[in-house]
Structures are given as C-alpha cells and as structure tokens.
Amino acid sequence: MKKQKQKLTEKAFAVLTWGAAALTLGTLAFLIAFILIRGIPHLKPSLFAWEYTSENVSLLPAFVTTAEITLLSLLIAVPLGVFSAIFLTEYAKRGNKAVALVRLTAETLSGIPSIVYGLFGWLFFVTSLKWGFSLLSGAVTLSIMILPLIMRSAEEALKAVPDTYREGAFGLGAGKLRMVFRVALPAAMPGILAGVILAVGRIVGETAALIYTAGTVAQIAPSPMASARTLSVHMYALSSEGLFMNESYATAVVLLLLVAGINALSGFIAKRLGGKGERQGGE
Amino acid sequence: MKDKSIFEIKSLDLFYGNFQALKSINMELAGGEITAFIGPSGCGKSTLLKTLNRMNDLVEGCRITGTVRLMGQDVYGGMDVNLLRRRVGMVFQKPNPFPMSVYDNIAFGPRTHGVKKKSALDSVVEKSLRDAAIWDEVKDRLKKPALALSGGQQQRLCIARALAVGPEVLLMDEPTSALDPISTGKIEELLLQLREEYSIVIVTHNMQQATRVSDRTAFFLLGEVVEYAKTETMFSMPKDKRTEDYITGRFG
Numbered sequence: 001m002k003k004q005k006q007k008l009t010e011k012a013f014a015v016l017t018w019g020a021a022a023l024t025l026g027t028l029a030f031l032i033a034f035i036l037i038r039g040i041p042h043l044k045p046s047l048f049a050w051e052y053t054s055e056n057v058s059l060l061p062a063f064v065t066t067a068e069i070t071l072l073s074l075l076i077a078v079p080l081g082v083f084s085a086i087f088l089t090e091y092a093k094r095g096n097k098a099v100a101l102v103r104l105t106a107e108t109l110s111g112i113p114s115i116v117y118g119l120f121g122w123l124f125f126v127t128s129l130k131w132g133f134s135l136l137s138g139a140v141t142l143s144i145m146i147l148p149l150i151m152r153s154a155e156e157a158l159k160a161v162p163d164t165y166r167e168g169a170f171g172l173g174a175g176k177l178r179m180v181f182r183v184a185l186p187a188a189m190p191g192i193l194a195g196v197i198l199a200v201g202r203i204v205g206e207t208a209a210l211i212y213t214a215g216t217v218a219q220i221a222p223s224p225m226a227s228a229r230t231l232s233v234h235m236y237a238l239s240s241e242g243l244f245m246n247e248s249y250a251t252a253v254v255l256l257l258l259v260a261g262i263n264a265l266s267g268f269i270a271k272r273l274g275g276k277g278e279r280q281g282g283e
Numbered sequence: 284m285k286d287k288s289i290f291e292i293k294s295l296d297l298f299y300g301n302f303q304a305l306k307s308i309n310m311e312l313a314g315g316e317i318t319a320f321i322g323p324s325g326c327g328k329s330t331l332l333k334t335l336n337r338m339n340d341l342v343e344g345c346r347i348t349g350t351v352r353l354m355g356q357d358v359y360g361g362m363d364v365n366l367l368r369r370r371v372g373m374v375f376q377k378p379n380p381f382p383m384s385v386y387d388n389i390a391f392g393p394r395t396h397g398v399k400k401k402s403a404l405d406s407v408v409e410k411s412l413r414d415a416a417i418w419d420e421v422k423d424r425l426k427k428p429a430l431a432l433s434g435g436q437q438q439r440l441c442i443a444r445a446l447a448v449g450p451e452v453l454l455m456d457e458p459t460s461a462l463d464p465i466s467t468g469k470i471e472e473l474l475l476q477l478r479e480e481y482s483i484v485i486v487t488h489n490m491q492q493a494t495r496v497s498d499r500t501a502f503f504l505l506g507e508v509v510e511y512a513k514t515e516t517m518f519s520m521p522k523d524k525r526t527e528d529y530i531t532g533r534f535g
Binding site for chain 2: 093094162164165166167168169170171172173174175178182183186187
C-alpha cells in the first residue's frame with residue numbers, strides 16, 4: 001500500500017519535470033519558429049544595402065552600428081572590469097572595507113533597469129558633456145551598464161583559480177605581477193570570457209539605454225560623435241512605426257542569428273582556451 | 284657544500300595572530316643532506332619549512348621574530364624574496380602543475396628569471412626533466428597539457444619545475460602524501476639521487492619515509508623541536524621520552 005503510493009508520487013513527479021522541460025523547450029521553439037517563419041520570406045538582398053532610405057529600410061547600417069557599439073563598450077568595460085576584479089581578488093586584503101563597498105556597488109548597479117542608465121547617459125554624456133546623441137555616448141553608457149557583470153564574473157573566475165597555482169608561481173620566485181598575468185588570468189580566462197559573452201548579449205539586446213544616448217539615426221555613423229541605431233533599436237523603431245512589420249521580422253531573424261552565432265563562438269573559444277588545462281588529470 | 288650548514292635558525296618565534304605556532308627554534312640544517320621534519324599534525328613542521336623560503340609572507344597575520352640565515356645571509360633582513368625563492372625551491376603537498384603544457388610549466392621559472400632564448404630554454408627543460416627522472420615519460424608530449432599527466436608524474440614534473448631555476452635547496456612539504464605507493468617509491472628514489480646535487484628538507488607524516496630517505500631528522504611537537512639528530516640515532520636510540528612515544532606509535 002505504502003509502496004504503491006510512493007510509486008505514484010514518483011510517477012507524478014516524473015511527469016511534472018518532463019512537463020516543465022517540454023513547456024520550456026516548446027515555448028522557445030515556438031518563439032524561434034514564429035520569428036523565422038514570419039521573417040525569412042522577407043530577408044531580401046535589398047535589406048542589406050549600404051544606404052537606408054525611407055523606401056528600403058536596410059538593416060545593414062544598424063548591423064554595422066551594433067558591431068561598433070559592442071566593440072567600443074567592451075573596449076572600455078573589459079579592461080576596467082577585469083582590473084578591478086584583479087584588485088579585489090589578488091591585491092585587496094581580506095575584510096577590507098573598500099572591497100565590501102565595491103562589491104555592494106557592483107551588485108546594486110547590476111540590478112538597475114537599463115532605462116535608468118539611459119536617463120543618466122542622456123543627462124550626463126549627451127547633455128552635460130555635450131557629446132550629443134552619439135555612438136560614444138551610447139557606448140560609454142552601455143559600458144557602465146555591463147561593468148558590474150564583467151567585474152563580478154571575472155572576480156568569480158579568479159577566485160576559482162586554485163591557490164596552489166599562486167603558491168607554485170611564488171615558490172618559483174615569480175613576482176605578483178607575473179603570477180597574475182601568466183598564471184591566474186590565463187587560468188581564469190574561460191570564466192572571464194563567459195562574462196564578456198553575457199555582456200555582449202546585453203549590449204546587442206539593449207534598446208532603452210541606447211535610444212536616450214545613441215539616438216536613432218538609421219545610417220552608418222560617419223564618426224563616433226554621430227548618432228546611429230543598433231539592430232535592436234532599429235527593430236523597435238520599425239515596429240513602433242508600424243509601416244514595415246515584415247522587415248521588422250526579417251531584422252529579428254538577423255538579430256537571432258547574430259546572438260546564436262556569438263554564443264556558438266564563445267562556446268568554441270571557451271573550449272579551446274579551457275582545453276589546454278581545464279581537464280583535471282589524476283584526480 | 285657537504286657538511287657545511289646551509290640554514291641557520293636562531294631563536295625563531297612565529298605567530299599566526301595571537302597563536303604561537305613556533306617556539307624559539309634553534310637549529311642548523313646541513314648542506315648536501317636530506318633533513319626530515321616529522322611530528323603530528325599541527326606541530327609546526329610545515330610552518331618552519333615555509334619560513335625558510337618565506338612562503339609564510341603570504342599568510343595574513345603571520346609574524347616572525349628571530350633570524351634565519353641562508354649561507355650566512357639573513358633571509359628576513361632585506362633579502363629579495365624572489366631571489367630567495369629562486370635559491371630555495373619548493374615542492375608542495377598536492378601536485379600543482381600550472382594549466383599549461385609540460386614545456387611551459389618547466390620554462391615558467393627560467394622565463395621568470397629572464398631566460399628568453401629558445402635554445403637555452405630547451406636545454407633547461409630537458410635537463411630538469413631528466414634530473415627529475417620523468418624525461419622518458421614526457422619527451423614526446425612536451426606540448427601536451429601537464430594536467431593530463433598522472434598524479435605521480437605531475438609531482439615529478441613539479442620537482443623538475445623547481446629544479447629548472449637552479450636552486451641550492453629544495454623544500455618538500457609532504458610531497459608524497461597525495462600519491463600511491465608506486466609513485467611514492469619513485470619519488471623517494473629520486474630524492475636519494477637529488478641529494479648528490481641539492482640540499483633537501485622534507486616534511487613527512489610517514490616515519491618509514493623519514494628513515495628511508497633522510498640523513499637527519501627533527502621531531503616537532505606543539506611548535507617546538509623536541510629532538511634533532513642523525514636519523515639512525517633518533518630511530519634507534521631516541522633521547523627524549525616523547526620522541527620514543529611518537530616513533531613507536533604511541534600517539535600521533
């Protein structure tokens with residue numbers, strides 16, 4: 001009797017977990033299929049023209065802008081984030097008040113909605129510093145937004161590097177600098193990279209913060225001080241105007257492929273970097 | 284080098300915060316010999332080992348008084364710590380090769396100290412691996428990750444890595460405690476060969492190991508050196524009652 005009841009519970013639980021998994025996958029599959037079906041028929045070569053015109057809403061300028069903003073933001077945020085992580089893990093003493101403060105700040109920053117970053121960027125970079133709606137304003141704003149993410153992931157990655165590596169390096173007479181750059185950082189690289197990829201995902205998907213700071217000009221920006229729109233902003237603009245819904249779906253397809261491509265690339269890089277040493281032998 | 288004292292330790296006290304881990308240690312370690320530190324867990328033997336190349340500098344709240352001299356030079360008096368660690372190499376309890384290739388592991392030390400030429404690095408790598416009796420096992424996989432080696436091979440690799448910077452002394456902190464008996468045997472054999480060229484200090488939990496490889500043994504208890512003598516003498520005629528109790532297995 002008791003056994004039967006147990007069996008029943010077990011079965012119910014199995015069904016529940018299967019159901020949850022199926023629902024999750026199903027939703028995702030439906031979403032992707034929906035976008036692909038609505039978008040692919042409208043992926044015409046004309047969408048990849050260099051010029052955006054009001055007749056032909058080309059997405060290529062937005063694609064280029066996405067790459068530019070991503071690169072610029074990473075250029076600012078990655079060194080800053082990784083160096084602060086190095087400070088927190090390798091240099092700051094344990095129980096240091098500053099460390100706790102930096103960590104608290106980072107955690108708070110990562111919880112702020114992106115529109116708030118946008119507002120800040122608009123007030124500070126666009127208005128006060130007079131950078132105007134520009135790639136630079138957008139990239140700097142986004143770099144502030146992703147900084148906590150990069151810092152925390154780099155910190156976790158560095159903390160996961162076994163202290164025995166550090167001892168080994170010091171034991172051979174290496175200084176701290178050499179230990180950090182030749183031993184700890186390379187060992188932490190896959191983890192740091194994972195954070196960077198997440199950050200790229202946030203940049204590529206961001207709209208709110210960019211509308212306020214980089215503006216919505218649909219051409220390739222002639223200089224970093226010019227306004228331009230990324231793919232996500234482009235999509236938002238198209239669909240909110242309501243005139244080019246088909247092209248909007250086509251843009252969504254490109255965005256989807258871009259993100260999938262980035263993820264695949266990151267997996268590949270992490271594997272190549274990690275493959276050198278990640279696999280633990282003899283343990 | 285033989286019979287000359289390599290380390291001279293005088294009235295050394297060591298504190299971790301308020302806890303005194305070593306109490307007025309006085310001893311001389313002879314060059315060209317293998318000295319074993321034995322004693323129960325927490326007796327201070329590893330701590331003393333780490334004061335010899337200042338690895339204790341890395342421990343927060345660690346305070347040291349007294350002097351340690353390496354061939355007459357005060358280790359704690361303005362000696363460049365990186366230079367000290369080059370002269371006094373260390374092998375750790377758990378094999379800790381870096382997550383890089385076998386070659387890069389060995390070349391790490393020489394590169395740290397400014398060797399850049401490929402040919403010079405090649406010959407150091409080969410010599411160190413030969414001296415650590417692992418060359419034949421890894422010569423065809425120098426570019427392969429060191430972490431893919433077995434535990435025993437990893438530890439011999441770490442010994443080779445320590446030898447590559449040309450140390451005068453090797454400190455070994457229970458180097459075989461994480462290894463199987465066969466790997467342990469190989470390392471003990473290796474130690475006896477290395478004694479020809481290097482002075483070795485080894486911390487061990489294993490009294491048989493101390494009798495097999497060491498020339499002199501120091502017995503530690505609660506932060507003090509209870510007895511320090513030739514290994515044969517200590518294990519056949521211990522002077523102190525506590526030493527006798529420990530080596531006959533009455534505690535520890």
